[in-house]
Amino acid sequence: MYLDDGLGTHTDEETCKTMSNQVRQDLIQSGFVPKNEKSKWSPMKLLVFLGFSIDTNRGTITIPNERVQKVLKTIADVEYYVSKHGKVHARLVDSLVGQIVSMSYVIGNVAYIMSKHLSIDILIYSDASNTGYGGYVVETPFNIAHGMWSECEASKSSTWKELNAVRNILLSMINVLKDKRIKWFSDNQNVVTIVEKGSMKPELQDIAMCIFENCLIHNISIDVVWVPRTLNEKADFISRIIDYDDWGIDEQLFMYVDSLWGPS
Template structure:
């Protein structure tokens, strides 16, 4: 999909009379690997950062001082990786930033403190190792339930236990309820059908136990929420 969109953008540019130059068109954003679930800073940016750090270290070795603009450039390159690396970019550029801010002007040379040199060495050695961030995984879903309902009955099962199937028929008083109520009830029946016997026999009091374990204000909030949900389910 990304490739298709990029080709369309390129085609629009060409049609408008703009001639893109491939060797000068570099992606400065973030590399996203949707197959393996992570994103990282492109290698060209990492290589440029390491090259800039080597240049500063070389200047400090021979001249004992470095052009302040070079240091500011490296700090900017490091901080620009925040999306992937996180707050570490601020923590490990603190002394470099102090050195930049204490310079007389943008055209002056500065001497780095030992702490600043250590931070430069840190990024040179470890930038490639910390240059990856995995997509956050939503672990709020513990079970997947497939269920369905009709005017006369319901059926369903939990993916983890496909050999166990819950099914039943609606009683006369339930047949007039909305389709939403029937769908939700089918999922509910599918789930409680596989509870341990000790919980299954006490399923009706689980809500009371939950409420009793909460503060009064929390119980009132839950109760109001349940009432709103019930009204929506019945009338949907």
């Protein structure tokens, strides 16, 4: 068993020494062996603790230069692979994000804000037209989803179609998207709000809940953002493809046939 990362402070040096001695004795009497080469038992005003430089004289906490240099080196590595190969290994990007976020205690929430996009695993664009819907994964352009609206669905509102497009594409690619962080682009601003906050309209709320539940079940983090139609042309093109082999029989006829012979 190992115990570390402990820190005690006091404004009085003698009291600080007493506290330090008491902690060391308590550890020894409890059967633990303090590792003296990693322990600082004497009071000090300058120390490095958990990767941060603490200066009690000035009342500051800073990031040691070696950590800063490590981040700069990782950034340089990312830039090198992107410029030379046009891509970079996900582990290297994760390492960069981890290093930046670990500095948040000093630099604040900007560490999260400025590295947020680097945490995205997959980018998806989707769109819906009067005839159908379409979407694709940016990282793997051959991962395309497409479907046609039924006559009833084609009469629905544009928001219903766009929101249903997100659900259908999500479900069709669920194995690819499982355990991923997704940035999802839609040119319908209502979709962004409904996926995030839901809707007072029952049929739209049902779709939003389906999206939420599947993301929860499959550990998918989805961030839907609005994009201008001019930047969503590929998904728009896919949504307008007409599959002439996508046909079916009328529901009433199906029910009649089903009543005669039942399930096969």
